[in-house]
Amino acid sequence: xxxxxxxxxxxxxxxxxxxxxxxxxxxxxxxxxxxxxxxxxxxxxxxxxxxxxxxxxxxxxxxxxxxxxxxxxxxxxxxxxxxxxxxxxxxxxxxxxxxxxxxxxxxxxxxxxxxx
Amino acid sequence: xxxxxxxxxxxxxxxxxxxxxxxxxxxxxxxxxxxxxxxxxxxxxxxxxxxxxxxxxxxxxxxxxxxxxxxxxxxxxxxxxxxxxxxxxxxxxxxxxxxxxxxxxxxxxx
Numbered sequence: 001x002x003x004x005x006x007x008x009x010x011x012x013x014x015x016x017x018x019x020x021x022x023x024x025x026x027x028x029x030x031x032x033x034x035x036x037x038x039x040x041x042x043x044x045x046x047x048x049x050x051x052x053x054x055x056x057x058x059x060x061x062x063x064x065x066x067x068x069x070x071x072x073x074x075x076x077x078x079x080x081x082x083x084x085x086x087x088x089x090x091x092x093x094x095x096x097x098x099x100x101x102x103x104x105x106x107x108x109x110x111x112x113x114x115x116x
Numbered sequence: 117x118x119x120x121x122x123x124x125x126x127x128x129x130x131x132x133x134x135x136x137x138x139x140x141x142x143x144x145x146x147x148x149x150x151x152x153x154x155x156x157x158x159x160x161x162x163x164x165x166x167x168x169x170x171x172x173x174x175x176x177x178x179x180x181x182x183x184x185x186x187x188x189x190x191x192x193x194x195x196x197x198x199x200x201x202x203x204x205x206x207x208x209x210x211x212x213x214x215x216x217x218x219x220x221x222x223x224x225x226x
Contacts, residue, residue, distance in 0.1 A: 031212065033213070041218070042204075042216055042217065042218035042219060043160070043204065043216040043218075043219075045214070045215075045216075048212065048213055050212065056212075056213060091159055091160075104162050104165075105162065107159035107160050107161070108159060109158070109159055110159050
């Protein structure tokens with residue numbers, strides 16, 4: 001199994017530009033999570049999906065952020081317009097069931113975003 | 117008060133010693149607890165989970181949970197330089213999402 005796949009691995013953009021991050025979860029996993037990690041705030045959950053449906057987006061910082069999951073094998077996180085404070089590592093993770101069980105959450109390699 | 121708190125470190129221990137990492141959480145309704153290891157520039161990976169009070173051992177790792185005191189700890193016996201990483205504590209309140217601490221950086225020196 002290839003694991004969770006994210007692209008791009010690195011993204012450098014200028015303030016005001018649109019940024020799209022992509023994620024392919026592990027096949028058969030019905031939960032998908034988007035996280036943001038910074039030194040100051042640590043690992044924060046932005047949004048998660050169950051069976052392609054957004055369940056909780058309370059962690060999305062503001063309307064500039066949006067996420068979609070059009071099918072079971074693909075999700076995007078979009079930032080429009082981007083700002084320097086959005087610079088962080090963005091992780092996608094997937095799991096087979098909810099986390100009230102003994103299930104493991106598998107993380108992708110992350111996308112390092114730098115907004116100049 | 118943060119929901120999950122960890123000392124940021126670094127915690128420095130000599131090779132072969134026991135490393136003790138601690139985590140406290142604020143919500144008494146928390147049900148399950150996880151320790152993730154994250155090497156620099158890499159993604160987090162699960163190393164231990166614990167659900168009941170007491171100790172749970174897996175190789176050189178032991179997770180300890182005390183729900184009355186609202187803390188969970190991770191002991192690493194016979195620490196190796198390859199254990200040098202940031203250790204993230206995560207808590208689940210019987211929902212589908214985890215709340216992570218900011219992590220403790222562990223340095224094991226030869």
